[in-house]
Amino acid sequence: DGGITQSPKYLFRKEGQNVTLSCEQNLNHDAMYWYRQDPGQGLRLIYYSQIVNDFQKGDIAEGYSVSREKKESFPLTVTSAQKNPTAFYLCASSLDRGSYNEQFFGPGTRLTVL
C-alpha cells in the first residue's frame, strides 16, 4: 500500500451524522483521488485533486466533500446528504498531474451506517 495511509480502517456512522475519512501520503505526489467500491460495481470516482487548494467532482460527488489544504492530505467527508454511504472507500495518489502515471492506493476505510 506504499506510502498512503487511510484511517480509520473501520468506521460506523449513525444516520444523520457527518464523518471524515483521512488520507495521507508521503510520496510527494501531486494528484490524489477518492474512489468508492461497492460489491459487483468496481470503483467509482468521487473527487480528485491535481494540486493543492484545487479539487474537482467525479462521477458520484453528491453527498461528499473534500479539501486539499496540504499536498500530503486529502480528507473526505461523508455528509448526511449521502443516502447510501455504506461502502469501502479507497484513496489513491499519482506522481503528477497531466500524465497517465500509475496510481498508488491506500488500504481503504470500510464505512457502515447503523
Place this chain on the structure above:
Amino acid sequence: AQSVAQPEDQVNVAEGNPLTVKCTYSVSGNPYLFWYVQYPNRGLQFLLKYITGDNLVKGSYGFEAEFNKSQTSFHLKKPSALVSDSALYFCAVGLSNSGYALNFGKGTSLLVTP
C-alpha cells in the same frame, strides 16, 4: 465515454495452468489501459499499464497483458498460475478529462485451485 468491460465475474484455474482474465475497452482516441489486483479488504496494487509501444506489456508477479487494437481488448495473462494469485482483478482506462483518474471495470474474481 471511456470505459472498459470485464465479461467474466469469476475465472477458475488449476495451479500450474495458464490463466487469462479478459478486458475489452471502448475509448475515443488512444487508450491508456491498466490492470490492478486487490486482495481481500486491501487496497489495489498496480500490475501493469499500456500507454504506447509494444502490444505485449510485462508487469509485476509474472503477469503480462496483450493489447489488441483490432479486437479492442487488453487481456491479462500468466503462463503458470499460483494459488496465491487468487484475488480480484480490475481493468481500468485512464480519463484525461478527469485529472487522469481511472474508470474501472467491475472486476473479475480469480480462483486458483491446488
